[in-house]
Amino acid sequence: MLKIKKKSTEILNLLLAVILTVGSLTFFKTRCGADMHCHTANTVITIIGAVLVLLTVLGFVCKGKAKTVLAFLTAAVAVVELLIPGVILSLCMMSSMSCRATMKPWTMLLSVGIAFVSVVSGIMSIRKGR
Secondary structure, eight states, rough: OOOTTTTHHHHHHHHHHHHHHHHHHHHOOOOSSSTTTHHHHHEEEEEHHHHHHHHHHHHHHTTTTHHHHHHHHHHHHHHHHHHBBBTBBBBSSTTTSSSIIIHHHHHHHHHHHHHHHHHHHHHHHHHHHH
């Protein structure tokens, strides 16, 4: 079985959540005006990204069943984050716009990464409790 060092999943999740939050404010921020739907989507992505950062930081201090629950909660929040651009909140119609060209793919990629790592962390926590 693959040995994964202690706290490596939490560190990876924290890194991904920080990239998601900071990225939504900088390198994949939408360039649309404040009255556009995609600007709202970008704001929600940033807020949920900050929540993911908080959840992953809590993962460092929790133990036992709380750690397992927190891992699966983080995965659920990451899935909601995945659905924000284009499903829950609409984006611009043109595929060349920054919200579709950069914000949506980066948000999807990072959210899937966070969800996957969180599920792995939850499963590892369950197995450790046996």
